[in-house]
Amino acid sequence: xxxxxxxxxxxxxxxxxxxxxxxxxxxxxxxxxxxxxxxxxxxxxxxxxxxxxxxxxxxxxxxxxxxxxxxxxxxxxxxxxxxxxxxxxxxxxxxxxxxxxxxxxxxxxxxxxxxxxxxxx
Numbered sequence: 001x002x003x004x005x006x007x008x009x010x011x012x013x014x015x016x017x018x019x020x021x022x023x024x025x026x027x028x029x030x031x032x033x034x035x036x037x038x039x040x041x042x043x044x045x046x047x048x049x050x051x052x053x054x055x056x057x058x059x060x061x062x063x064x065x066x067x068x069x070x071x072x073x074x075x076x077x078x079x080x081x082x083x084x085x086x087x088x089x090x091x092x093x094x095x096x097x098x099x100x101x102x103x104x105x106x107x108x109x110x111x112x113x114x115x116x117x118x119x120x121x
Contacts, residue, residue: 004086007047010037012056012075012083019060019074022048048073056082 004012007029014020014028025048026039039047051057056079060072075083 003089004082006037007039007043008051008056009083009086011039011044011047011051012079012086015057015073015075015079016083019072021070021072023070025073051079055079 010029010033011025013032014025017028020028022041022044026041026044030038048057052059052073055076057073058076060074062069062071064070
């Protein structure tokens with residue numbers, strides 16, 4: 001499986017806690033990512049449409065709040081599965097990097113004297 005985009009990851013993560021409307025998703029993406037990821041409304045709603053087509057999320061209801069329509073979304077089983085798979089892949093990559101960092105830098109690889117002189121032997 002190819003890794004998902006950062007915005008997809010954060011949108012699915014925001015919805016992992018339960019159904020939310022668009023503005024709440026935008027707010028949670030910023031909060032959950034520590035401010036590293038922010039979504040504009042146009043980007044969010046385009047992503048929500050795509051994620052719905054991919055059957056990772058589904059509409060979970062509409063309501064009127066202060067005279068404005070508010071649509072809520074929730075993860076589908078496929079979206080939950082994809083988020084679990086991405087989380088596991090990220091954890092595995094982080095573990096590889098942590099192991100490499102614990103080993104410390106490897107000695108610089110130096111070409112043999114013959115190669116430095118432009119000779120194969």
